[in-house]
Amino acid sequence: MKLFEYQAKEAFAAAGIPVPASRLVTDPAQARAAAAEIGLPCVIKAQVLTGGRGKAGLIKLAKSPDEVTDIAARLLGDKSRVITRLLVEQAVDFVREVYLSITVDPPSGKVVIMACAEGGVDIEQLAATAPEKISRTLVDIDQGLQAFQIKNVVFALGLAGGETGKQAAAVVRNLYGVFRKLDAELTEINPLFVTTDGQVVAGDGKLSIDDNSLSRQPGYELSREYFDSDTEFEAAKDGIPYLQFDGDISLMCAGAGLTTTVFDLINYEGGSVANYLEFGGPNYRRAKEAMELCLKNDCKVLLIVTFGTIARADVMAEGVVAAMQALKPRVPIVTCIRGTNEEEATATLRAAGLTPLFDTEEAVRKAVALAAGGKS
Amino acid sequence: MSVYITRENKVLVQGMTGQEGSYWTKHMRELGTDVVFGVTPGKEGQAVDGVPVYHSIENGLKEHPADTAMLFVPPKFTKDAVFEALDAGILKVVTVAEGIPLHEMLQIRKAALACGAMVVGGNTSGVISAGEAMLGMFPYWISRVYTPGKIGVMTRSGSLTNEVTAEVVKAGFGLSTLVGVGGDQVPFTRFAEVLALFEADPATEAVVMVGELGGTMEEEVAEAIEAGEFTKPLVAFIGGRTAPEGKRMGHAGAIAAGGRGTAKGKAEALVRAGAGVAARPREVGPLLRQALGV
Numbered sequence: 001m002k003l004f005e006y007q008a009k010e011a012f013a014a015a016g017i018p019v020p021a022s023r024l025v026t027d028p029a030q031a032r033a034a035a036a037e038i039g040l041p042c043v044i045k046a047q048v049l050t051g052g053r054g055k056a057g058l059i060k061l062a063k064s065p066d067e068v069t070d071i072a073a074r075l076l077g078d079k080s081r082v083i084t085r086l087l088v089e090q091a092v093d094f095v096r097e098v099y100l101s102i103t104v105d106p107p108s109g110k111v112v113i114m115a116c117a118e119g120g121v122d123i124e125q126l127a128a129t130a131p132e133k134i135s136r137t138l139v140d141i142d143q144g145l146q147a148f149q150i151k152n153v154v155f156a157l158g159l160a161g162g163e164t165g166k167q168a169a170a171v172v173r174n175l176y177g178v179f180r181k182l183d184a185e186l187t188e189i190n191p192l193f194v195t196t197d198g199q200v201v202a203g204d205g206k207l208s209i210d211d212n213s214l215s216r217q218p219g220y221e222l223s224r225e226y227f228d229s230d231t232e233f234e235a236a237k238d239g240i241p242y243l244q245f246d247g248d249i250s251l252m253c254a255g256a257g258l259t260t261t262v263f264d265l266i267n268y269e270g271g272s273v274a275n276y277l278e279f280g281g282p283n284y285r286r287a288k289e290a291m292e293l294c295l296k297n298d299c300k301v302l303l304i305v306t307f308g309t310i311a312r313a314d315v316m317a318e319g320v321v322a323a324m325q326a327l328k329p330r331v332p333i334v335t336c337i338r339g340t341n342e343e344e345a346t347a348t349l350r351a352a353g354l355t356p357l358f359d360t361e362e363a364v365r366k367a368v369a370l371a372a373g374g375k376s
Numbered sequence: 377m378s379v380y381i382t383r384e385n386k387v388l389v390q391g392m393t394g395q396e397g398s399y400w401t402k403h404m405r406e407l408g409t410d411v412v413f414g415v416t417p418g419k420e421g422q423a424v425d426g427v428p429v430y431h432s433i434e435n436g437l438k439e440h441p442a443d444t445a446m447l448f449v450p451p452k453f454t455k456d457a458v459f460e461a462l463d464a465g466i467l468k469v470v471t472v473a474e475g476i477p478l479h480e481m482l483q484i485r486k487a488a489l490a491c492g493a494m495v496v497g498g499n500t501s502g503v504i505s506a507g508e509a510m511l512g513m514f515p516y517w518i519s520r521v522y523t524p525g526k527i528g529v530m531t532r533s534g535s536l537t538n539e540v541t542a543e544v545v546k547a548g549f550g551l552s553t554l555v556g557v558g559g560d561q562v563p564f565t566r567f568a569e570v571l572a573l574f575e576a577d578p579a580t581e582a583v584v585m586v587g588e589l590g591g592t593m594e595e596e597v598a599e600a601i602e603a604g605e606f607t608k609p610l611v612a613f614i615g616g617r618t619a620p621e622g623k624r625m626g627h628a629g630a631i632a633a634g635g636r637g638t639a640k641g642k643a644e645a646l647v648r649a650g651a652g653v654a655a656r657p658r659e660v661g662p663l664l665r666q667a668l669g670v
Binding site: 051104106107110124127141180211212216243255261264267268276278281307309310311361 | 478532
């Protein structure tokens with residue numbers, strides 16, 4: 001679960017990591033009042049989960065009260081995306097920007113701290129062009145973060161020595177604390193500012209909590225604002241993996257890898273995907289909920305591909321037929337349901353008037369042709 | 377012949393009295409797996425399919441030697457169950473649990489590396505040596521998928537593996553062993569580690585790898601081939617070549633970000649290493665025939 005910047009900064013502040021003074025606001029008048037409290041100039045930052053906010057014009061510097069109101073009104077009124085909250089934040093006078101992040105390193109089974117003396121930049125680009133500039137410190141999760149490791153990270157940040165070095169060391173230690181305590185998948189400070197008077201302050205904040213650990217992180221609950229669409233939010237509440245796209249073919253498949261492969265095949269065949277939905281595993285008896293989600297799309301075809309073993313074909317076919325009877329979809333349905341008890345599944349689908357297919361690529365081509373026919 | 381699980385292995389089953397545990401224990405035994413005892417705390421003295429149950433691995437081992445542990449244990453208790461097995465000196469452990477907390481995954485991976493154990497999973501169907509024995513949940517009676525033969529399979533998926541394996545069988549081949557390393561972000565055993573088993577197995581003539589976007593496991597396989605550590609033919613299918621960056625495609629581990637972990641990058645690395653790479657599942661069979669010269 002990816003959190004908003006303001007939530008990451010709340011977590012940072014609670015752990016003793018310095019962050020600029022800020023207020024979370026929801027309308028231009030509040031923004032103006034917040035700026036008056038914090039002082040000008042200030043930075044107004046749209047609270048959205050997409051990356052590259054600076055380039056997209058979603059982070060703006062305001063120098064006067066009127067400018068604050070104008071920027072806030074413009075961001076909140078942006079029709080191209082949903083922005084409901086802004087962070088009004090003290091502008092920081094900095095002399096340096098560095099990069100610090102913590103995530104998992106699957107091959108070693110350790111935590112990895114990544115540090116770079118050049119921050120505020122596109123770190124992924126730097127990783128591709130000059131990977132030697134990014135240091136990687138592996139931490140044994142049972143031993144915990146050691147003093148020598150903190151020292152090495154601070155050296156890599158180029159901040160060793162003096163009061164700044166001490167503060168940077170505290171940030172590294174406390175960020176590791178946030179990572180462990182909140183069961184994070186990733187936490188990142190980019191940029192980490194060094195101010196004109198030598199203070200170290202988190203300019204931005206990313207924090208992503210491991211989905212498998214959410215039940216023991218009660219501070220964070222799913223809500224609509226974490227999702228791009230209503231359907232994605234509903235699917236998440238239902239526990240059904242779902243991604244929204246804007247094409248013609250709605251995928252109602254079982255098995256993550258197989259659904260991803262069907263997604264590829266549709267693109268290869270020149271079709272377009274309306275949504276990715278996967279109702280295998282624990283959800284294979286929930287065809288009705290799955291179909292309901294799919295039909296919320298303005299799709300032209302519903303494509304059902306499964307090859308389940310534990311997720312039995314006969315159960316999924318019965319579920320599909322029951323869902324059709326309950327939901328009466330107006331779009332054609334293409335099925336390719338195979339696996340455990342597929343003979344019974346085939347009989348069930350035929351009895352319901354469907355023409356079951358058994359070859360994934362044939363099913364994909366049929367769906368693509370139907371979708372194209374529906375357009376003309 | 378096969379790797380990881382054979383009829384010689386003595387298997388203990390943790391969580392054997394549960395619904396899935398009891399159902400799949402019966403099927404594991406039907407195929408030929410030698411299940412020697414089960415473990416469920418509080419249920420010592422009971423039996424499942426004639427196999428005795430003990431409170432702990434320690435108690436069970438007093439009566440029955442074992443070398444392999446199969447876990448049907450919920451994700452919250454998986455770390456504890458794996459540690460109990462490792463603590464008892466068991467060096468092969470398979471866990472099917474989906475939803476293990478990420479930081480506990482690190483602890484499991486690290487503990488396995490530290491004691492030289494091979495823990496397979498989570499979020500997998502398990503390991504099956506076709507026609508011989510299995511650890512996990514495979515409907516081995518579907519011959520279109522589980523025909524015995526000489527091809528080793530390693531995979532991150534379930535249903536997609538059936539799709540690909542059916543193509544392997546259709547091309548006239550069968551399976552030696554299928555190892556599901558699972559769809560999580562931190563697989564406890566990685567593809568390159570399974571590859572070493574297949575390299576050493578005289579009955580495995582070629583390997584099919586079913587990979588997908590996310591992580592670095594497929595790149596590590598390309599490196600192993602380039603370093604001469606794996607010398608048999610390998611054919612790969614990588615799902616998610618048209619997946620958008622930053623989207624998690626079903627599996628927890630299936631996400632590419634910042635240009636890393638893309639299916640395209642993986643396919644390119646494998647082609648450079650000389651592996652056959654199928655763009656579609658149906659190309660796997662012909663590529664395998666070509667690689668084996670049949």
